[in-house]
Amino acid sequence: MKLVGISGALIGSKTAKVVKEVLLRAKQKNPAIDIELIDLRKYKIEFVDGRPLESYNDDTKNAIEKIVEADFFVIGTPVYQASITGVLKNLFDHLPTTVFETKIVGFVSTAGSNHHSLVAENQLRPILSFFKALVGSKNVFVSNDSFDRENEIVNEDVGRRLNDLADELLFLQGKLKG
Template identity: 90%
Template sequence: MKLVGISGALIGAKTAKIVNEVLNRAKEKNPGLDIELVDLRDYQIEFVDGRPLESYNDDTKNVVEKILEADFFVIGTPVYQASITGALKNLFDHLPTTVFETKVVGFVSTAGSNHHSLVAENQLRPILSFFKALVASKNVFVSNDSFNRENEIINEDVNRRLSELAEELLFLQGKLKG
């Protein structure tokens, strides 16, 4: 069983940190789990322009393939201008519409202020529904004040909620594969 985390940030480290926390907490609960972080900072994903996937660069094809091969997901996005990142939306545009069909997907989001706490809920959930995902209910928003200067999570409530999301993803995926 493979859990893939996708960090939709091109700058900063907080979103990748949060996604990786969920991956690692799931791995702690299920040591046989295969986990992988796809951090968009590490790839040059080309903009969608209508070509077939085979004609895009290797990074684009490799990331899409990693997603197609995964069993379930945790997706992270920072909130920029009251929205998910364009890089994450561009990645979604590369994917077939059935990519998440009957697959469990949870999400996390980060932002500088609590005013953006519902952005992922209002924007990611409809996108994931379009892709026919089974969306987790214990998704997590994390504001910048939950981190210290070294980008370590200092908010115990956030730590608890990240663990609960990891547990829910494992539970739902286990029931699905039953």
Template identity: 50%
Template sequence: MKLLGISGTLIGAKTGILVKKVLEEVKQNHPEIEVEYLDLMDYDIQFCDGRSPSAYSEDTRTVIEKVSAADFYIIGTPIFQGSITGALKNLFDLIPPNDLRNKVMGFVANGGTYQHYLVIENQLKPIAGFFRAFVAPSYVYANSDHFNKQNEIVDSDLLERISRLAEEVVHMQKALKADYSQVK
């Protein structure tokens, strides 16, 4: 099983820190799971315009392939102007819907106010629903207050929520894999 952590932003460090922390928890507690980190900052991804995935640039194709090949996900975004990033929305637009169908998604987000956690409920969960993906019941939202000046997570409650999310996505993925293997 392959878990892909996606940092869906082109700026800042906190989103990547959150995604990586969930991945570290999974690695530590479930070494049998392959873990990969995808940072959108590392790729020059073209805008989605409806063409076949094979017609995009190498970076864009690489990202599409990485996302499509994963079994389940931790997806992170900062909240800008009360919404997910354009980079993450573009990524969702690039992925063929069937490539995310029946896969587990866990969400992490960070923002400047405590109320921005609602973006997970009102934007990310409906996007997952469109893809017919399964969403972990927990999610992680972090505010700037949860980090110190070196961008280290210093809030014990946040660390607990990260651990819970890591366990939920693994549990859901294992249960779904077992269920689907019996159907065949």
């Protein structure tokens, strides 16, 4: 069973940090699962332009392959200009429309202020619904004031909510797979 995290940011480390926290907490709770973080800062994903997937660069093909092969997911996005990132949307545009069908997906989002707390709910959830994902209910928003200067999560409530998200992903995946 493989849990893949996707961090949809090209700059900064907070979103990747939050996604990785969920992965690590899930692994701690169930050491039998495999976890992997797809941090888009480390990939050169080409823009979708209508070509078949096999004609894109290796980073694009490898990221898509990892997503297609995964069993369940946690997806993270920072909020820029009151929206999910373009690089994350571009990644979604590469995916087959059945990639998340009957797969468990949770999400996290980060932003500079609490004014953006519902962006992922209002924008990411409909995209995941289009892909027929089974979206969890314990998704987490993390504002910048939840981190210290070294980008460590210092807000205990955020830690509890990340733990709850990891629990929910494992629970739902266990129920789905029987």
